[in-house]
Amino acid sequence: MNTSDTLECGHSLAELSAYLDTGQIADPVHVETCPECQAGLASLRHLSELGRELLSSDVAEAGSGTDDWMQSILDNLRLELRPGRSIPLQSGNPQDTLWETEGSISALIRSVADALPGTAAGKCRLHGDVTTPGADITVEVEIAVVYGHPMEERAAALRQELAETLAVQTELTIQAINITVTDVLEPPHPASPADATTEEQP
């Protein structure tokens, strides 16, 4: 078994992808009750939708040289779909212990990024000691953007959206949100021979 492709619950992204395609999996009860599997399925569905968007605009045929972008996203998904560290929350009673899992926050960050049209989140990381209340935390997000969507506006909007969301949904002390556009999925260039001979290369 390729353990790098396997979540802590034992399922792999390949299995979840097959489940999305066929509806068949060995233990459907588990999938329905496992938050890691549910988060994985949500991300795979988004990737599938984004893939359809790319295909519909013929971007996929452009040979943009960034065919590894989806693999990069999947690599990060494998890492981030784990529960991760337990992030303590303030409780109203000293006998109680309240937590958010790091995985739930990573998935939240991913969902915020994915909600922007033509955008797919790659790496989503929380840097810093999230297990210590008040510790300075830096959020690192990498995104792929489909050509035609303005990158700077997209990054600024995402940063603002993430800041507001994390302020509401966590008790983390966010010091910075670093967003990197790692891939721009370009449309095809005109295919005529004339274009091929006169086009200047960057």
Place this chain on the structure above:
Amino acid sequence: MTEPMDVGAAAPASASAASADLGILAEQLLGVVQSVEGVSSVYPAQPLWQSIAGAVLSVVTGDTPALITLTDEAGVLAVKTRIAVGTSRPAPAVAREVAEAVRRHLLPRPAAVDVSVVKVGV
């Protein structure tokens, strides 16, 4: 590390009666947790991957694993639950409200409530 509640030590006249009481109580608490505004789902309190036997049993029987676990820790009833929270309300506030609702339901029994938010959003 805690162990599942020893029903024989829970004082009721028989183990089966105690087990039934705990089952009823867990069911009641599940309703309490689910009724808190903002809770969108309740997941098995003990991840299946932590219990091979439980995972195998679940696959074979199709039974849903326990969503609320109760353990006895020196006379204090420890309640553990894992929840998903929508984005309509702040997750930390929802977690606190869940703990308070569980504690209120158990009064006057001493309790320690462990709430993990394992999913935020839809």
